[in-house]
Amino acid sequence: MDRREKDQFYLVREDVLSEAMTKTLEAKTLLETGKVKTVNQAVQSVDLSRSAFYKYRDGIFPFQTMVKEKIISIAIHLDDRSGSLSELLTVIATLGCNILTIHQTIPLQGRANVTMSVEIASAREDINGIIKELDRLEYVRKVNIIGTGA
Known part of the structure; x- marks a missing residue:
């Protein structure tokens, strides 16, 4: 080898x-x-x-040890409900994260896809904790880390 x-x-x-x-x-x-x-x-x-x-x-x-950058890109499948994106952004801010970019698709079949880059340097949770917190929200169907970088 x-x-x-x-x-x-x-x-x-x-x-x-x-x-x-x-x-x-x-x-x-x-x-x-x-x-x-x-x-x-x-x-x-x-x-x-x-x-x-x-x-x-x-x-x-552990995954967070390998991620030296403090920026993650995440994809979230969100129910198309009034105020769900606003609540999601509030939760992310409450966790101490800083949203750098955000993109939401037009909702189709009751779901919207949200992709965002989030700075986690000042977050109260590690990456796994952040993902678990987002996954607990009733209007969130799926959360995936799609990349890390500076």
Whole structure:
């Protein structure tokens, strides 16, 4: 395997990761937050072998750690309801995000697609938290991250 192949990254949903990989992430979080002081304490806390931890520790990262830019582009499928876009924008502002661009399609079949670029540098939540908050809104049908960048 050449260096180029080794340095490729993939975005993978958590439920398809192996148990050892998710436990490695948990152990790394314990170490980074200072809840434990040693690798041995971290792996014991999550019931993981030290060898599995060392195997995966440099190869698996939470999504928000890999996103160095603080701008994300998101696509949202929104019900065509009076005030839904306004409420969505209010929620985004309440989360501490800054909307840089926004585009809404003409509603068809009761739905509109909204695409926006959002600066998240001052957000109260990480990327996953922001997406979960938006997904909880009753008029939001789907939220997807479509890109990151500066």
